[in-house]
Amino acid sequence: MSFGEKIRNLRKAQNMSQQELAKILDVHPKHISRYENNVSQPSLEVLLKLRDLFHVSLDYLATDEDSHDFHYKDKELESYFEAVDRLNEEDKQVIKKIIEAMLIKNNQV
Template sequence: MEFSEKLIQLRRKQGMSQEQLADRLGITRQSVSKWESGSAAPELSKLITLSEMFQVSIDYLVKDAEEPKGAEKEESRRLEEKVDNIVRYMKGYHYTSKAMIKGVPFVCVRLSRRLGKEGVAKGIIAVGNVAIGVLSFGCISVGVISIGCLGFGILALGCIAVGLMALGAMAAGIVAIGSLAIGIYAAGAAAFGKEVAIGAAAHGNTVIGESVKGAHCLRWYSGLSAEEAERFILESHPRLWSPLLKFLAAIAGSMGR
């Protein structure tokens, strides 16, 4: 049995389509189609991934022979591990969990020393040069909860963070906390908030800080408490969501000490 036939058999046994297999390998569906038609062959790193995914040896995949057993299989496994370590060192680290939710891997890790698709991770939990997932960690990170140098998400944390709630050196969002914070509600060294701004330099409608500009301003002074800050914010925002109010007041109180 040739490699192309074995790949079709193994893929179908796992109940995967060509597109699903391609996604797990980080390649295009056309590449899988070429492998299965016998018009192209995968590179070594992909063979290693296939052997791990289907729990067969590389020898079984590429040779017209049955799966080796016993000592021969163990020797083959050790050789594959050595090759895998070399490939991972040269190209980074890739891991995709077998568990999937609606065709999306539960965990996907793609760390690469090179730019390109090899460093893009997509999964429920994603870790990579570029990470896209519900919970994502990466240099560039996109997700519900996103952590990275550049983070985009409902909750975003990063050197530059953009989200509904953003925390970072530079943060932009509905609620933004950072050295430079821009949002509806903002707190930081320099804060620009449409409704509430808290910071050493603050600009907005309701403002608490040292250098302030806004319709309602409260300058910091020694001993400013969270309770005082809360009462001040309530004067102009009586319907502000209580947890957010207390959060902003706590920040103002801690900065005013």
Template sequence: MDIGSKIRTIRKSMNLSVRQLAEESGCTPSFISQIERNVANPSINSLKKIATIMNVPLISFFEEDTGDSEEEFILRKNRRIKLNSSSEKTELFLLTPTNNNRNIEMHMIVIEPGGKSDKPYVNNAEEVGYILKGTLTLSLGEEEYEVNEGDSVYFPGYIPHGWENKSDSEVVTLWAVTPPIIKNTSNERSPV
């Protein structure tokens, strides 16, 4: 996946210099250059800032135009988009095809032991989660809940929410979100 050349193409079409994009996004010019050359692995938050400045959906950096009609409906395991957050110790896999006009998005999130959201998240979506493996501590507003393997949860995204894996083994969760929040960069993105 060539995220860097997509960012470079959009930046040049906007007549933005590397320095201007760096200043507006709060990154260094060398980091922007490394992203464009696919040398650096930017965080979700960095990509979201860049997408907002460029006025494009975050998901556009990951879409591939293959001309294959199957990909409108089916996302093969080896074609999933993977987003990492090293500070939160998580891997997020987008399970929904990116090249259709969908109203729902599905994620699988793997949280390492000690993984924790950086902050409470808020968005304009509805979220439904299912715990496939492990135990997750979920914060909703002022309350904290322990959800275990086989449990499911629903909440509106306007409630400040966060999570923590307090166990010594990984937690694997599935989430359905509507409307999609990764393709809409105007929302605060929640990994849960």
């Protein structure tokens, strides 16, 4: 997966527009489009902001790897999350709410 695809996917997973991401990163919105279309690469400062914002590693952003740097100990849970990633956004939001409720119930948030 290209850098641009990763940024686009991460942004959309957060239901964020290019304009919103640009404001957070303190860059012009055209830069976001250029990043997502692999026309230009962000500075190290912007990469660090992306890392922190999306909770991913610099390795993930900078390499062609498709997966995040973490793996679940529970392989069944990992397969569920991979399947969830293929759902539409509305269904993903429902699952996020269920997970959040369970974490709150168990004082994990």
